[in-house]
Amino acid sequence: MSPPRLDAPDSAPAGTGWSRWPAPAKLNLFLRITGRRADGYHLLQTAFQLLDWGDTIHLRPRADGRVQRVNDPGYGVAGPDDLVVRAANLLRSEANVSEGADILIDKRIPTGGGFGGGSSDAATVLVALNRLWRAGLDEDALAALGLRLGADVPLFVRGRSAWAEGVGEALTPMALGPAFYLVVDTGVSVPTAELFRAPDLTRDAPAATMCGSFSGLVPGNAFEPVLRRRAPVVDDWLRRLSQLGPAALTGTGGGCFVRFGARADAEAALAQLPAGSRAIVAGGVDVSPLHRVLAAGGA
Template sequence: MSQWQEGDGWSAWPAPAKLNLFLRITGRRPDGYHLLQSVFRLLDWGDTVHLRVRADGAIRRMGTSVPGVAEADDLLVRAANLLKNETKCSQGADISTEKRIPAGGGFGGGSSDAATVLVVLNRLWNTGLSTQRLAELGLRLGADVPIFVHGENAWAEGIGEQLTPIALPPAWYVLADPGVHAPTAALFQAPDLTRNAPPAKMSDFVSGHLLGNAFEPVLRRREPAIEAVFQALARIGTPRLTGSGSGCFVEFAQRAQAEAALAELSGVRAWLAPGAARSPLQDALGAET
């Protein structure tokens, strides 16, 4: 029995957070979606999704994963229903989450939770879809879901779904939450957002060149709380924004460096998380085989 097993038919599974180590917008598709480049870094920290198979076919959310979100609109419920409908599965599931990832921070909480539901129920229901097929389903739920389905650090292009695995060195991160829920849709329409940056090459990133985040200057101008966190983090290193959210981070090569930096911060909601070589979910699934 793995460390993720629980009693009464429940099992618990990790839904890791992610960072965008950079993010640039290089254009727009005819359908209006923006073309991106980024590097996704998975973290060994995040939410926990609890699942229990039901024989009656019902999909039930136990508790509230995101306050104010109706059960039918919850990404976890939508993910389960999507897999159930796609595979004509007769089974159902009870779903619950322990939320640690701040909503609207760009750490990928909702997308990761949805990916964990897809991947694990595919195992528990024995529906047999491939990882690629699960990623395709996940893309219907959100552009960040495929990275969590694949479970590998990756160079991303397209709308974020074209993923090339990339090896990243070990690292520790000081993460900070300014407490602002960044409105992604509105940010993409911001007149001061750079949408036509020249495409970067993977070699640019690998060489250590910090490529920046297109949303950072926009959010720092619009949100005083984000600017304040950037100013605080600048005293311990080079702060960066993740995704299109409000979450900020500083990278360190060693845990001791990150711990010392965190100890210097005050007045900021901040915590430590290690980078992961691959998704903790993959490790949990491997322990079950």
């Protein structure tokens, strides 16, 4: 199956009772590994930038308690095993909810690209169904549920661009200011666990400070040299993008980006890429589009 379009339009689910909720992508502006915990988990430092581009989750409550994904988003995961279904069932159980939900995903974020698509989709389901089901859980409780689903889920539950430490769950909101990103899907997806096991991965980088990172003194992604050696297409893309500006890898996937101060500059850079490139211009935001919808009263 072909990958989803990065700019795919929203679908219009058949029937009544549907609501529409954004699930934004993220970038890791840098990522370093400073050590390991006793349980083997790696200790990270990163700055998460939320974007104004991502997936859309459509939800429709059901009275019969059943939770189901009603479409095939194309990433090869069966409905009952999908993180969005697991998120809904976890919320149902923890909040003692009797209702169920239909879930439809408009997929734009490439799977395995390091843009946080699966985590964001799950977080949106938690946050939106908490409201639709009137479950009454606060943000801390939802973030704790999210952490049981994945390390990046709390970021999207809290909905603020942030400095992160620990395994990525210790979040401090950051005001990163206006920025526009040329985002590229290289098509490379390597299992995160495999990258963390790589013998050439640097695991003892010195700890940075928020001030140092924000001023650009802590560039780089610990996984970039590993991926460049293992996936020549990533190396090729980073070389190409470096001609347009400071190019970087995001997360533990093959996704790359270049930061610009103005949308026009990012659009001009996009126009210089080869025809058929899987690329898009997205704006950085300090507050998640999901939380803007919540603040406005719902979808």
